[in-house]
Amino acid sequence: MKAVIIYSTGKAWLNGKPHWEQKLVPHRDYLVATLKERLVSAGPFMDHTGGMVIVEVDSIQEAEEVAKNDPAVLEGKFEYVVHPWEPLEGLYAKSK
Numbered sequence: 001m002k003a004v005i006i007y008s009t010g011k012a013w014l015n016g017k018p019h020w021e022q023k024l025v026p027h028r029d030y031l032v033a034t035l036k037e038r039l040v041s042a043g044p045f046m047d048h049t050g051g052m053v054i055v056e057v058d059s060i061q062e063a064e065e066v067a068k069n070d071p072a073v074l075e076g077k078f079e080y081v082v083h084p085w086e087p088l089e090g091l092y093a094k095s096k
Contacts, residue, residue: 001056001057001060001084002055002056002086002087003082003084004042004085005052005082006050006053006082007050007052007072007080008050008079008080008081009049009061009077009079010073012075013077013078019051022072022077024077026071027072030071031070034069035066038056039054041053049094054066068080
């Protein structure tokens with residue numbers, strides 16, 4: 001199944017600073033290392049209000065675990081919500 005993790009700014013987000021000034025390299029490295037080939041897509045919102053990750057997981061609980069252990073969440077830079085996601089047929093390649 002696919003899940004979407006939607007990140008929004010948390011209490012430790014530096015207001016008025018763009019995402020590239022938020023010291024989010026540990027967040028990116030964590031997602032790449034943790035999810036590896038299960039990471040479908042990810043990126044920031046260009047209005048600097050958070051970002052989104054699409055991931056292939058066995059359960060929604062697995063996506064919740066990934067999100068809650070994210071360094072940016074643990075540091076309070078991000079809050080998150082997780083949703084199961086089903087791409088529209090024909091608009092997105094299906095998993096093998």
